[in-house]
Amino acid sequence: MESRQQEHGRIVVGVDGSESSQEALRWAVRQAELTGSTLTAVTAWEYPPGSIGRIDEPRELRTSLEQAADRGLSDAVRRAVRPGAGPRVETVVAYGTAAAVLLDAARGADLLVVGSRGHGGFSGALLGSVSRHCTAHAPCPVVVVRGTGQPAQER
Structure with missing residues (x-):
């Protein structure tokens, strides 16, 4: 991840599907447009949710949870960024x-x-x-x- 655009900066925004995170994503998109920054939209997942340590989940459950998180993040970004306009957006789905x-x-x-x-x-x-x-x-x-x-x- 070291190949980030440093000349214009980078804004990270957390997205969890809540209305508050949708509002944060819309705000971050506008800020990235104004500053010419790259936007990194991030969502986290864990199993079980709210756990204090990692439990080895079955592979198919892990894949399903990751895919659901990725779909939710992609949908949120699609709703917030105008097609053909807006900042460069990268998405990150991570465990934790x-x-x-x-x-x-x-x-x-x-x-x-x-x-x-x-x-x-x-x-x-x-x-x-x-x-x-x-x-x-x-x-x-x-x-x-x-x-x-x-x-x-x-x-």
Whole structure:
């Protein structure tokens, strides 16, 4: 991954399928367009979800989980980036906790963008555990984007 575009920078955005992460992705796309940066959209998966250690899952389950994560990320990027326009986008699907995967992807980046609330936790929190962890430990500046509270189709 060392062949990144350094002349214009790189923005990393976390995508988990939640409305908040969709809003973060749209914000990151606009920022990448304005700055000429490459956008790296990242999603994490783990088995079992929320685990504290890796359990060897059957190969077909691993393949299925990875493919589902990849499809979800590709769909989100397709919805956020106008065809024939927008920034150069690379996608990364990685095994691990969301915070660990995002912090790893943010090494060498100019900016990390995350949503304020993803899947999990309780809805009244201002920041989710992943965004809170990223703001405390990221190797670059972090933007936390709050969702609108409305499903995308209602806007």
